Amino acid sequence: MPTIAFITGITGQDGSYLAEFLLGQGYEVHGLIRWCSTSPTQRLDHLLQDAGGGRLTLHCGDLADAARLGALLAEVQPDEVYHLGAQSHVRVSFDLPAYTGDITGLGTVRLLEAVRRSGVRCRFYQASSSEMFGSAPAPQNEATPFWPRSPYAAAKLYSYWMVRNYREAHGLFVCNGIMYNHESPRRGETFVTRKISRGVAKILKGEATQLVLGNLEARRDWGYAPEYVEGMWRLLQQGEPQDLVFGTGETHSVRDFVEEAFGYANLDWRQFVRVDPSYFRPTEVEHLRADSTQARRFLGWEATVTFPQLVRLMVDADLRAADLEAPGEGLRALGNRVRWLRNPLS
Ligand code: NAP
Ligand code: F7E
Numbered sequence: 001m002p003t004i005a006f007i008t009g010i011t012g013q014d015g016s017y018l019a020e021f022l023l024g025q026g027y028e029v030h031g032l033i034r035w036c037s038t039s040p041t042q043r044l045d046h047l048l049q050d051a052g053g054g055r056l057t058l059h060c061g062d063l064a065d066a067a068r069l070g071a072l073l074a075e076v077q078p079d080e081v082y083h084l085g086a087q088s089h090v091r092v093s094f095d096l097p098a099y100t101g102d103i104t105g106l107g108t109v110r111l112l113e114a115v116r117r118s119g120v121r122c123r124f125y126q127a128s129s130s131e132m133f134g135s136a137p138a139p140q141n142e143a144t145p146f147w148p149r150s151p152y153a154a155a156k157l158y159s160y161w162m163v164r165n166y167r168e169a170h171g172l173f174v175c176n177g178i179m180y181n182h183e184s185p186r187r188g189e190t191f192v193t194r195k196i197s198r199g200v201a202k203i204l205k206g207e208a209t210q211l212v213l214g215n216l217e218a219r220r221d222w223g224y225a226p227e228y229v230e231g232m233w234r235l236l237q238q239g240e241p242q243d244l245v246f247g248t249g250e251t252h253s254v255r256d257f258v259e260e261a262f263g264y265a266n267l268d269w270r271q272f273v274r275v276d277p278s279y280f281r282p283t284e285v286e287h288l289r290a291d292s293t294q295a296r297r298f299l300g301w302e303a304t305v306t307f308p309q310l311v312r313l314m315v316d317a318d319l320r321a322a323d324l325e326a327p328g329e330g331l332r333a334l335g336n337r338v339r340w341l342r343n344p345l346s
Contacts, residue, residue, distance in 0.1 A: 009084030063107030214279025247290020
């Protein structure tokens, strides 16, 4: 019998990579999708075309709907639950604080309750975030005190503690993966890295003359998303549940990302990038850098794709998507490090 996984957020960046990875491992994969009047499965279409060999099934539902989550858990009877669904945009969470609390915070509790009440014996991964560290000095690790700086971070922190409480109070096998920013050609278009890589392509294509950004000084620990979904899986294969930090250990500013991306395309970024303070956040997270010693120790997990390789891969992908010639250095540098990934550029 194949191992059965249930993924919330399967239509998102991480969910789509995780589904591909697990199908490659021989899993039967079930995913929660929200009903939508347009197709939400863009990132999954390559898997749905061959239906993952009949092992990929999508179920309509919503993290706001506890009854549906309970029914699905009972129906699917998963061995592993990967809870990736969330209102995941930090800037948006300042405009939608209550909604973010409901979906990103309470949504986790609805799913934990569905697991507990169904009696299904499964392992549970919670997509916790480096945003929970907020203003805590870098580098951050599992012992660093949290200091959330946005409604999103506060909602994730609530989920983090509820996961720990379900482990301690009810004995569930539940784990927090505290992941730092991870990016890819599938990254949502309004996150800064993808906004920059698409911006470069639009400028080269003649469709835009400038790229408008917010705070260029914020520093993030940016890694490559497919490597991180492998980390999620490894965390659930352990003998005991635990909470671990996943990141590259390197930090770069948004300005560094801009310079690298424009430089790769032989453009002088100063001619094209404009800063608009309306993109600034009411409270910013200035500096994130992971200390992933424990993930290396317990899981043998390590991020291997470097910052320039990541930037180049994303620019390559957006140039190709715009029908422009791409230098291809990002793709060449990746080699076959992520063997299960069918097409790193889409
Ligand atoms: P993403 O691309 O924004 O995907 C979010 C997913 O959640 C989408 O599938 C979305 O569905 C789904 N979703 C949103 N609201 C929902 C609702 N009410 N009911 C059911 N599903 C809902 O996020 P990601 O980058 O893949 O990240 C995956 C998870 O890791 C998120 O929880 C995020 O907060 C967390 N995280 C991400 C990073 C990172 O750097 N990427 C780092 C740390 C933690 P639609 O497609 O219908 O919108
Ligand atoms: O911002 C700055 C912005 O929105 C990164 C989510 O996946 O990672 C992500 O959250 C930085 C911030 O990601 C623009 O102020 C400048 O300092 O790409 P971002 P994020 O907020 O770090 C964490 C780990 C998650 O958990 C989240 O789910 O870039 N920035 N100019 C900008 N940001 C955006 N979005 N757009 C700009 O124009």
